[in-house]
Amino acid sequence: MVKIVIGDETQLKLTEDRLTRSGVPAEAGLVIGKFSSKLDKGFVYNLLPTPPNDSGEPPCSVIDGAGESNKNKKKNSSKAKSQPEAAALFIDKDWVSEHARQVSRMLLGGMKVIGIYVWINENLFKNSTTTLCQTLLGVAEAASSMVSDSNEAVLVHIGYSPLRWTCRNCSLASNITSSSLRPCEFKMGKVLGSLQTFRCTYNFDLRLPIPHDELEITKFSNILRDEIILHAKELSSAKAIINGKLVAENQDELSLSDNFHEVELLLPFLQDKYLEACGQKEVVGVLLFQGSVCSLSYLNSKEPILQALIDIKEDIIRSLLSRLDNICDEADKDLESDGGQENGSDVPVPHFDLLTQRKQCILSLPRRVFVPWLDGTYICDYIQSSETMEVLKDHCTELMSMEVPSDDSEIMEPESNPPTATASTTNSFWDIAMGLSSATKPGDSVSKKTKNIAGTNPANFTDLKSVLSILVLIISLILGLVLYIIGD
Missing domain, CATH: 3.40.140 (Cytidine Deaminase; domain 2)
Structure with a gap:
């Protein structure tokens, strides 16, 4: 301690x-x-x-x-x-x-x-x-x-x-x-006056499998939360470039000329970690999670430079989890106002059970904005597309005991592409392996795109590919035999 x-x-x-x-x-x-x-x-x-x-x-x-x-x-x-x-x-x-x-x-x-x-x-x-x-x-x-x-x-x-x-x-x-x-x-x-600022814009585009689990209800928010925590493990091993210089794993010091520094994270090559995690489970869908996160982090001048990278990575994951918590809180309020009913189309998207929904679900996370706080530092808040800056001002006044600048230009909105999660579930593995969308109307079990391929379902499409492969093999053998006879 x-x-x-x-x-x-x-x-x-x-x-x-x-x-x-x-x-x-x-x-x-x-x-x-x-x-x-x-x-x-x-x-x-x-x-x-x-x-x-x-x-x-x-x-x-x-x-x-x-x-x-x-x-x-x-x-x-x-x-x-x-x-x-x-x-x-x-x-x-x-x-x-x-x-x-x-x-x-x-x-x-x-x-x-x-x-x-x-x-x-x-x-x-x-x-x-x-x-x-x-x-x-x-x-x-x-x-x-x-x-x-x-x-x-x-x-x-x-x-x-x-x-x-x-x-x-x-x-x-x-x-x-x-x-x-x-x-x-x-x-x-x-203390505050000696802090150094690190900024990172983290762009991600993840394709994550949705495993089948009969023991618990697979809600959209639960699946997304698990995937964010799983991605945190991969992000922790990412290399970093600060001010254009690669930071080594054992490097505690770096020549820093000013108090503001740009950070770029380099993720390792794909190692199929997500597939390994679900290797022993039935996969029933795919979660597409993409967007960008703008992260700020503050470091005491006497702390090692590697601590700034740890703080940046933690801030990215905390930001994603905080956005998810925000929309889940709003969904709970909607359920309370409706008397707690979770039937039909009245169920908020975060509470969708993906194993029974059988259609594409899209969840847009709120964007992150930065508000000036103390001595050159910032705090953040999350604004949904339907909200205005008045919500931000109320949060800062109530929770942080501060007044938001009257000039909106002092509030930074650096995220042009806020995170979005799209979940698609299906009974067919080929919809996942071939990258097909399973967006259907409620009650449909096979996507329209799948029906359009060869005029049949994925299983028949697989049979057609097998027949074509055998025909190609037979034709190759015949041509080889003809060329052999002609050569003699």
Whole structure:
């Protein structure tokens, strides 16, 4: 685990001033930063307060021994004086975790939700370790990207009377207790201003088999999620070119003249990894996954250059998974508004069961846009074709506690070809092997293109090819025999 945590002095001082002026007895939120195992340090970029829940209630409050929150204490001040009760800290763990889940989708490479912070007095902090540990674990699980997350988290305590910053870290286990929290050195310095920026435009065109699995429903979103995670393994072995120079596997340093660098990823030659993965299963269709992902990543100047490549690759996969999560969330909302029915054409595309749909399904993922954040850095959000920039502004205000620039030209939209997934299922292997489309009307089992070949189905087409091969062989033997006789 890291021994030193360094926070950006400018941003943390702004948070300190805001909390001091607010006069609130308690506040909780997320710590945005990064762990560096090579440097044995953690970096804190900013603290994000968790917004009020849907009912307008704050996610963090102080309650007395009778279960009364701090906002109601004034109504019963005389009773509180005559019967003092021990105060306790209340945190809506589920709401803070949901905040972490949504914020993690908006962060770029080299930036993650690495823990929580809390603003309470010293005595209340000591008596609330169980609540804080449970919240910390919930946030870590919600912010996990299923790529390669760190196995540790931090708890930053901002105490008042007197004002003091302290930090504790812990290993993420199934059960975090007060004894798991270990003090670590906390400093403030220049963090954001020393970051270097790496940009990569990753173009991909994947053709992936859809295996048949009778044990579970094969939904479009589940298949696509599995394929993205499978592709992450292949992407991890990709070579990289930075500023026109090939980076070696053991190269930790590279001559970098400025703070902005272009990255190009070189995938290895096709090794049939996807076919090997499905070699022992029945293949019933093909998933065409193509498009481009624009990725940004940030690296501390003292970190090895290879870390930038790891962060870029993780950001690409996280971006694809985040887009899929976004459209799945929207699909769930549509089902809830329709009373939870999943019948007929009312089923959203992400919930299509490909083994029973028997037709081509197309799922367009939202495009990625970049919004200026802190000290030259950016965050991102995902906009669907039917949405406007107002959605982006609402997300940034609510989740990131920031104002989006009024000038839309400051918002970058570099993706001209957002990712699209097209799934086609069929009973015939020849539709897959020959690259034929299986787009049909619901209920059809054979594609029109297949019917047009030789006026029959794929099996008859195979028989025709066999007959033609035998005829060619016989004709070759006859010609050879004739030439042999003439030669004599």
